[in-house]
Amino acid sequence: MPPIDQAPGAPAVAPTRRQIRRWRRYLADERAEAAAYRDLASRRTGEERAILLALADAEKRHEQHWLDLLGDQVGRPLPGDVRSRVLGALARRFGGVFVLALAQRAEARSTYGEDVDATPTMAADERIHEEVVRSLAMRGRSRMSGTFRAAVFGANDGLVSNLALVLGIGASGVATSTVLLTGLAGLLAGALSMGAGEYVSVRSQRELLEASRPSPQARDALPHLDLDANELALVYRARGMGAEEAQARAAGVLADLSVLGGGAVVLPADDAAAAGAGTEEVDEHETVGSALGAALASFCFFAGGAIVPVLPYLLGMEGWAAVALASGLVGVALLGTGATVGVLSGSSPAKRALRQLAIGFGAAAATYLLGLAFGTSVA
Template sequence: MGGVTGTTAPSRAQTRRWRQYLADERAEAAVYRDLAARRTGEEQAILLALADAERRHEQHWLTLLGDDVGKPLRGDFRTRTLGWLARRFGSVFVLALAQRAEARSSYDDDADATAQMAADERIHEEVVRGLATRGRNRISGTFRAAVFGANDGLVSNLALVLGIGASGASNGTILLTGLAGLLAGALSMGAGEYVSVRSQRELLEASRPGPRARTALAHLDVDANELALVYRARGMDPGEADERARTVLTSLEQFAGSAPFLVATDDEAAEVPVEEVDEHETIGTAVGAAVASFCFFATGAAVPVLPYLLGASGWTAVGWSAGLVGLALLGTGATVGVLSGASPGRRALRQLAIGWGAAMATYLLGLAFGTGVA
């Protein structure tokens, strides 16, 4: 006896759709299990809970199909690709792709899926977004420097090489200009990132509670409640600041050794320990950002010079430079799109348009002041 909805036997189209849903749910559960296998602690537990939820959805389709389950199907191409990546990498990029996969759920528009299943998928998206955010925070400082460095190297050196080339300069001059631009730009980017990140970390450090304040708790007058001034200075209402400070001061034994005060900037985080603040992790280290920026700028800036290094000249060199840089820009744009949970295609095309637009402007300027490509 086949599966039914109510008292009506399912159509062939319904049966095919249910079988595909079943395959997709099984594939998604496998993705979360594979991701969990590469993690420990809380993240592993969350991923395994998501896999269990997908199994509940799987059971829904098994119940509807009844004896019509048939031969197991493969999940859709995107889910299978995601599973392959999860088994081999398990990185934040895989979580970002999983976030987009959850957002594509069609259960909202399918009468055969329950409202709870549709709600589950929306919540799953937010759960995966939260896990991906942890990874984004861990790599954001170095990743930002790497992406900016590579993009700047690609665009600035392509613009420089094409601008000089369009002026009618010799191949030797173009090559020397490109290599000088590579070295000067990489050094400038590395130094700039170091100073920028170092300054940002110092500003954050200046805003963190001083270590001497930790030892003052036991000696404060509960009635005077000067601790409330700290909370008020960090944005809390006077009444709420008084209440929070009084709670902390009357519970010194509970908080002994942890010094959970003086960190909060809002009412929900007023008792978060200093060690749990992760602004420094988010912006990265100055040396790491500088090295990433230098290396990726140099790598990006080398791409438009390659054709000239290999002996190409004239329109051939221009075409190869623009084409190679275009491919690299598509790659960096797509990478940013994946990591941010946005459309990789749109981000790639945006990056390409910006890069080629800048190069075209300098090329036309070179034509205006030179004799054209030899």
């Protein structure tokens, strides 16, 4: 069984059972990832589709490497690991940024760099694949970042603030009906406040960005600038260029206008932005998101989070049982929101989940201790 793509340093002797098991696992994972990329490509068009199909072809090359090493010991096809199977299932049904973020994480987990049986080329491929998928996911992350920020912040704030409120009031020893009423009042007041605050915040940020955009009237003014004074250079200098570079850039733009004979103004994208002649909306608007969308997301997710610690009291529970169930439900929700943020940001879901849990329970515990200090006890 001659391995035709043997990695440098790999043993030339017959493979061990452990090696064969590992190669078969790699083979299964490569097949699963290639299938996931093909499924994602089926939901795309144009350049994105071509890129995803190229990634699937690359995984096919890696698959062939393990087939060559295994020879007649390939055996029955193995399923990919759990994460690869989850990625494949999601890719078959969805095609959004969440699936691309999972694919990015899958590429980042590659151990080919430490495995002597994988070639250096394969290890380098996996690192580049991670960057390719990161780039594909980048625009989707930008589109959703404004609303997503509001949703995560709203859900987390609703979970933590209402749990802290319910535990603090409950620890003071008041009646269960008072705790329930306080929790519902906190839900409504907080959701309205969050929605209104998010609308004002995003709207104000968009207005600030709009004020920083170049004036459209600058396009009409360009043909009439004094070629000797060249005021356009001041625009470039005000936007960060050095004096000589700005003068050269402005002279080039005005020279192009002279060649056009005063006709339609055609500028490169970077010159258009600097000279105030651009018509494309700046990318920051897409990142900030819609004010109304962010407000609705914040309201709904705050209310959704805030109802969780109130649920035990709505079910008629009281005392320590209600406190324990409310804390447990909020803990699960905090872990879920933290893990979701981790996946979408391309970082470790476990670390983000535990961080979210620690912050939320820390705030709730502080309020609960204050309730104990100023009240009596939980009935």
